[in-house]
Amino acid sequence: MAKERTLAIANGIVGAPYGVFRSHVMILGERIAGFSDDDSVLTGVDQVIDAAGLVVLPGSIDLHGHFEDPGHTEREDFHTGTKAAAGGGVTSVFEHPLTYPPTTTVQLYQQKRAMASKKVVIDFGLWGALTPISLEEMEGQWRQGAPGFKAFMADSEPAYPRADDGALLEGMRIAQRLGALVLVHAENNAMLQVNMARLHESGRTDALAHHESRPPIVEEEAAHRALYLARHAGARLQVVHSSSPATAELVKQARAVGQKATIEVCCHHLLLDLDDLERLGPFGRCAPALRERALVEKMWDHVLDETIDCLVSDHCAYTLEEKQRGYEDIFAAPNGCQVMQEMVPVVLDEAFHRRGMRLDAFARFIAERPARIAGVYPEKGSMLVGSHADLVLWDLEGTWVIDPPSQQFSKNPWSPFEGRKCRARVVRTLVRGETVYVDGEITANAGSGRFLSVQDEHGLGRPAATT
Numbered sequence: 001m002a003k004e005r006t007l008a009i010a011n012g013i014v015g016a017p018y019g020v021f022r023s024h025v026m027i028l029g030e031r032i033a034g035f036s037d038d039d040s041v042l043t044g045v046d047q048v049i050d051a052a053g054l055v056v057l058p059g060s061i062d063l064h065g066h067f068e069d070p071g072h073t074e075r076e077d078f079h080t081g082t083k084a085a086a087g088g089g090v091t092s093v094f095e096h097p098l099t100y101p102p103t104t105t106v107q108l109y110q111q112k113r114a115m116a117s118k119k120v121v122i123d124f125g126l127w128g129a130l131t132p133i134s135l136e137e138m139e140g141q142w143r144q145g146a147p148g149f150k151a152f153m154a155d156s157e158p159a160y161p162r163a164d165d166g167a168l169l170e171g172m173r174i175a176q177r178l179g180a181l182v183l184v185h186a187e188n189n190a191m192l193q194v195n196m197a198r199l200h201e202s203g204r205t206d207a208l209a210h211h212e213s214r215p216p217i218v219e220e221e222a223a224h225r226a227l228y229l230a231r232h233a234g235a236r237l238q239v240v241h242s243s244s245p246a247t248a249e250l251v252k253q254a255r256a257v258g259q260k261a262t263i264e265v266c267c268h269h270l271l272l273d274l275d276d277l278e279r280l281g282p283f284g285r286c287a288p289a290l291r292e293r294a295l296v297e298k299m300w301d302h303v304l305d306e307t308i309d310c311l312v313s314d315h316c317a318y319t320l321e322e323k324q325r326g327y328e329d330i331f332a333a334p335n336g337c338q339v340m341q342e343m344v345p346v347v348l349d350e351a352f353h354r355r356g357m358r359l360d361a362f363a364r365f366i367a368e369r370p371a372r373i374a375g376v377y378p379e380k381g382s383m384l385v386g387s388h389a390d391l392v393l394w395d396l397e398g399t400w401v402i403d404p405p406s407q408q409f410s411k412n413p414w415s416p417f418e419g420r421k422c423r424a425r426v427v428r429t430l431v432r433g434e435t436v437y438v439d440g441e442i443t444a445n446a447g448s449g450r451f452l453s454v455q456d457e458h459g460l461g462r463p464a465a466t467t
């Protein structure tokens with residue numbers, strides 16, 4: 001057997017989920033082999049990467065990416081999307097089933113898994129689908145590696161019908177039996193339709209009309225109902241891309257009575273508000289909508305007290321033309337923000353430099369808790385000895401200005417954060433001990449990323465299905 005390569009990341013400040021300390025990080029093959037501040041450990045190591053003046057954080061695990069592949073590869077694909085992730089300090093991404101066609105069957109799930117495996121430069125997982133037309137496919141998707149299932153409570157795409165309460169409860173029961181997670185896009189469809197009809201009637205097409213079509217109660221009521229149904233079914237529930245502190249309160253209360261409930265937040269809901277929606281127009285259109293500043297501030301309270309579990313991108317790539325249609329009529333632009341490459345830098349900048357968040361808390365927010373939620377902990381997200389060496393070297397003093405055309409790996413460079421000054425810069429990204437990004441360049445080949453399965457074949461610690 002060939003001897004495994006040794007690598008040391010020397011002289012950095014380690015920001016692990018369990019603490020912040022100065023240490024060399026020793027890596028053997030794909031895994032962390034140890035931590036030491038004794039320089040003698042560097043002797044005889046195959047490669048030493050000097051991280052003096054830098055911070056070493058776990059790679060971010062993004063539980064919510066959309067790469068539009070298959071179906072709309074003019075927008076993004078698994079190669080460009082995971083390159084953007086690597087450039088932004090993300091080392092694992094879990095992609096959502098809403099592609100074209102959506103992965104509502106076992107066969108479509110398998111096909112997407114095989115196709116994506118050839119393109120990715122970081123590790124990836126695929127959520128399965130929970131829709132009224134695909135309940136029978138859930139177990140099969142779980143066997144193929146789906147750690148959980150996504151349900152829309154409001155209309156999204158005709159090919160991916162929303163789960164009404166009956167289908168949602170039924171899907172939750174199936175997920176409970178499998179030990180899988182249910183992820184809900186929580187928005188009340190009836191309220192949304194009434195608001196849309198009223199705004200249409202009055203001829204409103206401005207950016208703020210988008211916010212008025214889905215005020216916070218649209219999200220909060222649906223999250224409340226999903227939590228109630230999940231409690232009844234005994235299923236683990238994650239409320240995706242929450243925009244409302246009241247939703248975070250509901251999740252906190254559910255956990256206080258023993259329910260397994262978690263909640264994620266997008267970078268844009270932490271950094272942008274209604275003024276930005278007005279300024280950005282269609283490029284700030286997302287669902288749930290951006291919120292008023294007072295609510296954004298309260299979301300930060302829930303991040304800092306760790307009620308909100310994890311940071312996600314909800315990266316939605318669209319062409320500029322598709323988004324620009326919304327300048328005339330905001331409702332003509334598709335919902336979603338392209339943020340994969342900027343997500344972690346802009347939030348780290350804000351959290352560390354302006355909100356007093358410690359690096360260990362940040363590591364839990366971007367890596368440890370998402371790894372636990374997706375069932376890939378402690379292999380991922382732990383920074384423990386024996387875990388995958390998914391690491392990012394950060395310059396927390398390096399200021400840069402976001403300029404998508406000259407920086408982004410996404411297919412159609414744009415970002416709602418364009419022009420923002422950011423004091424946190426990714427210097428190098430490693431996936432399982434291999435450098436995949438350094439100083440503006442991607443150094444990994446398509447297909448070097450690995451599929452993350454909840455099944456046993458990848459050694460992630462879950463027993464294989466027995467029945």
Ligand SMILES: [Zn+2]
Pocket residue numbers: 064066096314
């Ligand atoms: Zn999404």
